[in-house]
Amino acid sequence: xxxxxxxxxxxxxxxxxxxxxxxxxxxxxxxxxxxxxxxxxxxxxxxxxxxxxxxxxxxxxxxxxxxxxxxxxxxxxxxxxxxxxxxxxxxxxxxxxxxxxxxxxxxxxxxxxxxxxxxxxxxxxxxxxxxxxxxxxxxxxxxxxxxxxxxxxxxxxxxxxxxxxxxxxxxxxxxxxxxxxxxxxxxxxxxxxxxxxxxxxxxxxxxxxxxxxxxxxxxxxxxxxxxxxxxxxxxxxxxxxxxxxxxxxxxxxxxxxxxxxxxxxxxxxxxxxxxxxxxxxxxxxxxxxxxxxxxxxxxxxxxxxxxxxxxxxxxxxxxxx
Amino acid sequence: xxxxxxxxxxxxxxxxxxxxxxxxxxxxxxxxxxxxxxxxxxxxxxxxxxxxxxxxxxxxxxxxxxxxxxxxxxxxxxxxxxxxxxxxxxxxxxxxxxxxxxxxxxxxxxxxxxxxxxxxxxxxxxxxxxxxxxxxxxxxxxxxxxxxxxxxxxxxxxxxxxxxxxxxxxxxxxxxxxxxxxxxxxxxxxxxxxxxxxxxxxxxxxxxxxxxxxxxxxxxxxxxxxxxxxxxxxxxxxxxxxxxxxxxxxxxxxxxxxxxxxxxxxxxxxxxxxxxxxxxxxxxxxxxxxxxxxxxxxxxxxxxxxxxxxxxxxxxxxxxxxxxxxxxxxxxxxxxxxxxxxxxxxxxxxxxxxxxxxxxxxxxxxxxxxxxxxxxxxxxxxxxxxxxxxxxxxxxxxxxxxxxxxxxxxxxxxxxxxxxxxxxxxxxxxxxxxxxxxxxxxxxxxxxxxxxxxxxxxxxxxxxxxxxxxxxxxxxxxxxxxxxxxxxxxxxxxxxxxxxxxx
Numbered sequence: 078x079x080x081x082x083x084x085x086x087x088x089x090x091x092x093x094x095x096x097x098x099x100x101x102x103x104x105x106x107x108x109x110x111x112x113x114x115x116x117x118x119x120x121x122x123x124x125x126x127x128x129x130x131x132x133x134x135x136x137x138x139x140x141x142x143x144x145x146x147x148x149x150x151x152x153x154x155x156x157x158x159x160x161x162x163x164x165x166x167x168x169x170x171x172x173x174x175x176x177x178x179x180x181x182x183x184x185x186x187x188x189x190x191x192x193x194x195x196x197x198x199x200x201x202x203x204x205x206x207x208x209x210x211x212x213x214x215x216x217x218x219x220x221x222x223x224x225x226x227x228x229x230x231x232x233x234x235x236x237x238x239x240x241x242x243x244x245x246x247x248x249x250x251x252x253x254x255x256x257x258x259x260x261x262x263x264x265x266x267x268x269x270x271x272x273x274x275x276x277x278x279x280x281x282x283x284x285x286x287x288x289x290x291x292x293x294x295x296x297x298x299x300x301x302x303x304x305x306x307x308x309x310x311x312x313x314x315x316x317x318x319x320x321x322x323x324x325x326x327x328x329x330x331x332x333x334x335x336x337x338x339x340x341x342x343x344x345x346x347x348x349x350x351x352x353x354x355x356x357x358x359x360x361x362x363x364x365x366x367x368x369x370x371x372x373x374x375x376x377x378x379x380x381x382x383x384x385x386x387x388x389x390x391x392x393x394x395x396x397x398x
Numbered sequence: 399x400x401x402x403x404x405x406x407x408x409x410x411x412x413x414x415x416x417x418x419x420x421x422x423x424x425x426x427x428x429x430x431x432x433x434x435x436x437x438x439x440x441x442x443x444x445x446x447x448x449x450x451x452x453x454x455x456x457x458x459x460x461x462x463x464x465x466x467x468x469x470x471x472x473x474x475x476x477x478x479x480x481x482x483x484x485x486x487x488x489x490x491x492x493x494x495x496x497x498x499x500x501x502x503x504x505x506x507x508x509x510x511x512x513x514x515x516x517x518x519x520x521x522x523x524x525x526x527x528x529x530x531x532x533x534x535x536x537x538x539x540x541x542x543x544x545x546x547x548x549x550x551x552x553x554x555x556x557x558x559x560x561x562x563x564x565x566x567x568x569x570x571x572x573x574x575x576x577x578x579x580x581x582x583x584x585x586x587x588x589x590x591x592x593x594x595x596x597x598x599x600x601x602x603x604x605x606x607x608x609x610x611x612x613x614x615x616x617x618x619x620x621x622x623x624x625x626x627x628x629x630x631x632x633x634x635x636x637x638x639x640x641x642x643x644x645x646x647x648x649x650x651x652x653x654x655x656x657x658x659x660x661x662x663x664x665x666x667x668x669x670x671x672x673x674x675x676x677x678x679x680x681x682x683x684x685x686x687x688x689x690x691x692x693x694x695x696x697x698x699x700x701x702x703x704x705x706x707x708x709x710x711x712x713x714x715x716x717x718x719x720x721x722x723x724x725x726x727x728x729x730x731x732x733x734x735x736x737x738x739x740x741x742x743x744x745x746x747x748x749x750x751x752x753x754x755x756x757x758x759x760x761x762x763x764x765x766x767x768x769x770x771x772x773x774x775x776x777x778x779x780x781x782x783x784x785x786x787x788x789x790x791x792x793x794x795x796x797x798x799x800x801x802x803x804x805x806x807x808x809x810x811x812x813x814x815x816x817x818x819x820x821x822x823x824x825x826x827x828x829x830x831x832x833x834x835x836x837x838x839x840x841x842x843x844x845x846x847x848x849x850x851x852x853x854x855x856x857x858x859x860x861x862x863x864x865x866x867x868x869x870x871x872x873x874x875x876x877x878x879x880x881x882x883x884x885x886x887x888x889x890x891x892x893x894x895x896x897x898x899x900x901x
Contacts, residue, residue, distance in 0.1 A: 130771065342848045356760045
C-alpha cells in the first residue's frame, strides 16, 4: 500500500533525529504554555486578593489577631449552657437579658409539653425544604415531559419550556425571596417561593435528560395499541424513569435544606434568621446550640437521603427497567 | 371440562410462588398509597405554613406595580391646593430633576398678589412645553424626550405677587387624563368620566365611582388606577399623579450632570469636540466620572461589588482546591496506608462540608467585617471539604496498573505519585474545580446577602427599599450575564480537559 503521508519512521536515513527533535520542540512549547498559564493564574490571584483586601471592611492582617478572639468569645460559660439553650431549660445565669432567656421561646403543644424553640424552627426550615422540593418536583415532572425531545415533537413548545427552565435556574434566589417578601410580608412563604422556583428549573433539566435517555420500546408498543399521550407517559416512560427521578429529588432535598436555611437568614423565617441574630448579638450558647442542631440535621438528612438512594439503586439493579 | 383443572393448576402455582405474587400486590398498592400520603402531606403543610391566609392577605395589586418598575419608571407631579385655592406643583425627587415642565402637564397660571383672591389678575395660558415635537413616552434609558426648562415663568411685573396655577391638565400615557382646578377634578379614562368635587379638605365624587376608582371612606382620598399607564390619588388638598414610562430613567447621567437631558448626538459632540465644561478636565473624563458616580444607578459601586463576588468565588475555589489536593492524598485509602489518617482527613472533609457555607459566612463576617474576605473564607472552608471528598474518591477509583508499572521500574514513592497517579487524576480535579468555581459564582450572591459582601448585599439592600426595582433588574441582568459567561467558559475549558483524557 503506498503511503503518501509523511511518516517519521520512514524519513530518509540522513536525518535520524527528526522524531526526537520534534518531540523536544513540542515539550518545550508545552512547558512554555504551562509556565505562562501559571504566571497568569498567580497574577490573577494576587490581584484578586489585593482587591478583596482593599474593599473589605476590615483588613486581613489587621483583623487576624481578633479573628481568634471571636472564636474564644464563642466559648459558653459552661458546657451545659449549650444543652440548656437547645432544650429551652432555665439558665442559672439568667439576668433578664436576651442572652439567657431560653425558656421564653418554648412552643407549648399541650399542657406542659413543649417543643424547644430551635427545634421548632429547625422543623419549620426542614419543612420549607421538603414542601418546596415536593411541589417543585411535581411541577418539574409536568414540565419535563414537555421539554423532552422524545415526548414532545413540537420544537416551539419544547424550546420554550427549556428556556423557561433555564431562566428559573439562573435567577438569583435572593431576588425571588426579596420580591415575595415585599408582597407577602415576613414568613416562610417567600422562602418556599424562592427555593421551589429554583428547584423547578434545576430538577426540570435533570428530568428531561432522564426522559430523553429512556428506552422507547415500551412507548412504541403502547403507541401501536393506540394509547393516548398521557397513557404513554404513565405506562411507557414513567415506570422506568421513576427510580432515577426519585434519586434526583432526594439529592435536591439535601441541597434545599441548606438553601432554605440561607434564605431564612435573609428574612424568610426559620432557623437561619435565629442563627444570624444570635451570632450578631454575641450569644455564644445560643449560637453553638443552633450550629450543633444544624450540623446534626444536615448530616442526618444527607445520610438518610444517601441510604434511600442506595435502596433505589439496588431496586433498579434487581428489577432492570 | 378442561378449565377446572387448569384453574386449580394455576392456584397451585400461586401457592408455590406466593412470595412473588405478594411482592407484586405490594407494588401495585404502593403508588396509590404514595399519592395519598403526598396529598395528606401537602394539605398538612398548607395548614402548617397557613398558606391560604397569607395568600389572601397579600398585597397583589402592588405586585404588578413592583414588577412593572423593573423596566419602567414613574414621574410624579403633585398638586397641592392651599386653603385659599392657590395650586402649586412639585415633582419631588423624580428622575426629571427639579423643574422639568413635561409636555403632558399643561398649566394655566395667573399672577396675583397674595392678599387678593385669584383670577383677578391677567390670566395667561401657557403650554409650557411647546418646544419638543416628540411626544413619545417610550424613552428607554434616555430622558431626552423630557423637555428641558423652556422659558421660565413670566417675569413678575411688580413685587409682592406670585404665580399660581388656576387650571392643570395632565395627560397620562394611554387614554387617561385629569383636568384639575382648585375646586374640581375631572378624570377621564377611556370613555368614562368621573368628577370629584374638592371642598373643605374633602374629596367627594359626583355620582358613583367606576371600578377603577376606589374610596375607602367618604371624603377621604380616592385612588384611581389606570393600569400600566400609572395611577393617581385625589384627596381634598392634594392630587398626586404617577405617570409610568417604559425604560430606565437617567441610566447614564443623573440630574446633577451637565450632560443630563441632552440627546445622545449632542453628548457625543460635546465629548468629542465640545469646549470643556469643567476647565480642569476633558469632557470625556467628566462624562465618564458622571456615569460612574451616577447617584441613582451607582454604576461604579455596582461594578465593584460584582467584581468582589467574582473574586470571592475565584480565589475561594482556587485556594480550596490547592488545600484539598494534598489532603485528598492523605484521605485516599489506596494511597496512604494509615487508617487513622484516612478516617481523620475524611471526617475533617465531612465537617467542613456539613457546617454549611452559610454558617461559615456568618462566622467570617463577624471576624473580618462585611466584605469579600468573609465570603472568600466561607467558600474556601466549605469547598475544601467538598473538593477534598471528590478528589479522594477520584484517587480511590484510579486505575492501579499505571502506578504498578512506574513502581516496578524502581521509582521513588514521590515519582510513583507524580508519574503513576497525577496524569490520571489531574484533568478530573481541574474539571471538578472549574465546575465548583462556576457554581460558587452563584452561591457567592446568596451568602453575600447575609453580609459576606459583594453584589448579593447590594442587591438585597436595593430589594429591601421596595422602590429600587429598576436597580434590582440592572444587577440581576449583570449577574445573569456573568453567570452565563462563566458557565460557557468553564464548560469550554472542561470539555478540553476531558477531551485530553479521552485522547
